[in-house]
Amino acid sequence: MVHSQEPYEDIELECSECGEPFTFTAKDQKFYEEKDFVKPKRCRGCRAKKKERMKKY
Numbered sequence: 001m002v003h004s005q006e007p008y009e010d011i012e013l014e015c016s017e018c019g020e021p022f023t024f025t026a027k028d029q030k031f032y033e034e035k036d037f038v039k040p041k042r043c044r045g046c047r048a049k050k051k052e053r054m055k056k057y
C-alpha cells in the first residue's frame, strides 16, 4: 500500500451556534491537522456569517 497516512473519515459534528449537524470531511480534517488547527465548532454557514460580521465596517 502506498498510503501510510492515518485513515481520515468524514465525521459529523454539531454546530455550537445553530445546533445543526455538519460534516467535517476527511479532507478538512487533514487540512486542519496539517495547520494544527482545532476542530471547527461551527458549521459552514455560521462560520461564513461570523466572517461577514468581522468584515463589517
Ligand SMILES: [Zn+2]
Pocket: 015, 016, 017, 018, 019, 020, 042, 043, 044, 045, 046, 047
Ligand atoms: Zn451553524
